[in-house]
Amino acid sequence: MWETFGFEFVNFYLIPGLVLGCIYALGAIGITLTFSILRFANFAHGEVMMIGGYFTWTAMVLSNDLFGIPLHPIIAAIPAVMLAIALFILVDRYFYKPFRSAPAIRVVMASFGMMLVIRSFVQAVWGPNQLTFVPGIAKPNELVKNLTASVDMMILVPNKHFWIIAGTIVIMLALSWLLTKTKIGKGMRAVSDSPELAKVSGIDVEVIVKATWCVGGFCAVAAGVFLAMDLQMLETTMGFRMLLPMFAAAILGGIGRPFGAVVGGLVIGLAEELSVYPWLGDGSLISPGYKTGVAFTIMVIMLVVRPSGLFKGRLF
Amino acid sequence: MSKLTALEITNLHAGYGETEILKGINISVEPSQTVAIIGPNGAGKSTVIKSVLGLLNVISGSISMNGVDIVGIAPDKAVRQGISYVPQTHNVFPNLSVTENLEMGAWTRKYGIAERIDEMFDLFPDLKTKRNKIAGSLSGGQRQMVAMAKALMVEAKIMLLDEPTAGLSPKFQAQIFKTVKKINENGIPILLVEQNAKQALEIADKGYVLVDGANKVEGTGQDLINDRNVARMFLGSKD
Amino acid sequence: MDMLIGYSLYAISLLTVGGIYAILALGLNIQWGYAGLFNVGIAGFAAIGAYTFALMTTAPSSYHFGGLDLPLPLAIFCAMILSGLVAFFIGLICIRLRSDYLAISTIGIAEIIKLFLKNETELTNGPRGINKIPRVWEHLTEERFYTKSPMSWFNDAQGWEQFFDSLPIWWWQPFFCATILLIVYVIYKLLETAQRSPWGRMMTAIRENENAAHAAGKDVTRRRIEAFVIGAMVMGLAGAVLSQHLRLIDPTNTFDPSKMTFLVWVMLIAGGSGNNRGAIFGAFLVWTIWSASEIFINSGLHIFGEMISSMDISLLKTRAGYLRMVVIGLLLQYILQKYPDGIMPESRPVPSGIKL
Known part of the structure; x- marks a missing residue:
C-alpha cells in the first residue's frame, strides 16, 4: 500500500x-490584514514579498563576501524584514495615505502602480535574471528518512521544508498571541471590525495602520524567504506569481480573518499540488501547466457561492 | 470650576460637505445635567452630536467644552479630551469579546483599566456573565450596554448618546433610560438624542426640540412633556 | 530626403502604436470612466482579440490551429465577440461586489488566458506564438491574397507583383496608420453618441450615486455588465489590430499583463477618465513619452558607452529600461495625487460634494 x-x-x-500552503498562508495574512484594516486590496504585496527575498539574498552575499560568514537565510532575513517594513511604511506614507478619505479604488490603483514600480526597481538593481538563493541539491533529512523507513513508511523531507513548516507554525503562534493578547493586536482587530467606531473610541488609527504594515511586512518577507528557500532561487516575477493564490487564500478564508487566510493558504497550496496527482488513472488530474489556475478557480467559485469566505469575513 | 458649562453650542451651522443641515443651533449642557434633544426625523438631531465630535463639517458657530473651544477637533482627540460617545448603530466591535470592547474604549486610558472594567460590570450587571462572549453574538439591548460601557471607559467629561434605545424592546428601553439616569447621577453630564421623546424627557433636566435644523422649543423636561404643541407633535404619535 | 522619410516613418509608427493604445484606452474609458469598473486584465482581453484574429486570418499552418485564412473584417468581428463573452462571464460573477474583487478577478482572468495560450500548444503553438499575421494593406502583397478574389479580378498575380515592386517598401505604413486612426475616430464618435444617449446618462447616474440610481428602478448590475462587455469588446478589437501591427504574437512578452495594462491605465488617468478625447490624447502623449524616452536613454547610453569602452552597454540598456518603468510608475502616482481628473477632466459639470 505504502509503496504503491x-x-x-x-x-x-x-x-x-x-x-x-504555508508560503501562501504567510502572504495571505498580510493581504487580509491590509484589506480589512486599510480597506483595499494591496496589489504591491507580492512585490514586497519578492523584494524581501532579494534583501535577504543581499545580506547573505554581503556577509559572506565581506566577513566570510555564511548566514542562514532565516538570520539574513532579519535585516530584510526591517527594510521591507520600512518600505511598506514609506510607500504607505507617500503613495497610499493621500487617498485615505478618497474612494477605495484610487488606492487600489496606486498599489497597482507600486507593484510595477517595486518590481521594475528590483529588475533595475538586481537584474531581471534568476539568482541562486541556496546552491546545491536539497537532500532529505537522514534522521526522518531512516526513522520512517524503519516502519516502512519512508518520508523524504529536506531540511528546508522543516524550516518552512516550523517557521510558519512559530509565526502563527506569535500572531495569535499578538492579536488576542496585546493592546495593539486587539486594536488591529477593532479597526478591522469598524474603522469609524475605532476612531470615535479614541484609537489612533494611524498607529494601527503602521502596526499592520509591520505585521504584513514581517509575514511577507517570511513568505518570500521561505519561497526562495524552497525554490532555491530568486526571480523578479515570483511576487506577482504569488499574488493571485494569496488573494484567493485571503478571500477563501474570509477577509479580515488572519487564521482564515492561513486555512485558505493551506487549502490553495494543497489543491494546487494535489490537482496534478493522477487521481483518475495514469495522467495527472489536470495538466501541470494549469496548476496556477487552480487558485483562481477556487477563488471564482468562492466569490459566486460565498463571497464572505469560509470563516465569514467582511464583504465590501 | 463647576460654573463652566459642560457643553456649550452657540449658533452652530454645520453639515455634510456644503449641504447645511444645522442652521444656527444653540444648546447648552450644564454640569450634572441630562439634556435631551428631540425632534422629527431629519431635524438634524444626530448631526449635533456628530458636529461636537468633529465627524462633519462645521461651517460656523462655536462649540466649547468646559470653556475650551473644540470646533473641528479630530474624533480621536475628542475622546482624549473626555468626550464619551455612543453612536446609534455599529457601536460595538462585533468580533471582539465584551471585555476586549471595553479595553478598546479605554485605549486612551493609561491606568486603572481593570478597575474601570469592574465598575462597568457593576453598572451593567448583565454583561458580567457575558464578558468573554463575542459582542456580535449578544442581543440588541446587551450590545447597547456594551456600547455604553465601552464609551464610559474614558474619563468622561460629557457623554453623548445617539438614540440609545432605537430598535430595542420596551423592557430594554426602560433599562437603558434607568442606566442613563444612573450614569448622570454619578456626575457625568449627558447629551441625549432620542426618538422616544416622552421617556427621554422624563429623565432629562432640560430638553430641546429641533425642527429643520433649528431650535424650536426648549425647556425643562417636564415643561416640554406638558407643552401641548410638543405633545401633539411627538408624544402622541409615538408608537 | 531619406532622412525626411525616416522621420516621417517614425512619426507614423508613433501614431500607429499610439492609435492602438488609444483604442485600448477608449475601451477602458467605457469601463472605468463611464461605469467606474476597475479592470486590470486589459492585456488578457487584448490577447483574446489578438489570438482570435491571428488564428482566423493566418494561412494554414502545422504549428497551430488553422489558420483559417478567413477575411480580416470577419476575424476582427469575432475577436470582439469572444472578448466580450469572456467579459460577460466575469461580469456576472464579480460586478455586484466591490471594485477590489473585480480588480483581482480581472488580473486573474488575464493570467488564466495567458496560461491557456501557453499550454494549449495544439491550438496556439504555445509559448512560441503565432507568426505571419496578415497586416491590413500590407497583406495585399501576400500571394494568398492577390491570387484570390477580389484582387484577382483586377490583375493577375504577376501584374500585382510588379505593381507592389514598383512601390516603396514602406508604402503600406501610412495606410495602416490611417486605418487605425480611422478606427479610433469611429469608436470615439460612437462613444460620444452613447455617452449623450439615455444609456450614457444612466451610466453616469449609476457611477455617481449607485443607491439613488438603484432606487430609481435602474438595473445597476445589468448596466454595469453592459459597460464592461462593451469595453472588453473594444479591447478585443485593439488586440486584433495590435496583432496585425506586431505580426508575431506570443503569450508572455506581447501581453505582459502588468506592462500593457499599466500603460493603458497611465494613459487614461493622465488624459482624463470619463473624457474620450482625454483618453485618446493621453494615449498618444504617454506613448510618445514612453517611446521617445527609450530612444533618449539608448542614445545616451551609447555616448556613455563610447566614453568608457569597457562598458557593456547591452546590460545597462536592459537595466535602464526597467528604471524607465520605475519613472513612469512614479509619474502615475504623481498624476493620481495632483491631477486626479487628468489633463482633460470630464467636461460635464459635477455637482459639488460628490467625489468620484
Missing part, C-alpha cells in the same frame, strides 16, 4: 502542497 500509493502521494504531492 502512499510513498509517492505523501512525498511528492502532500508535503510540497503543505509547504506551498
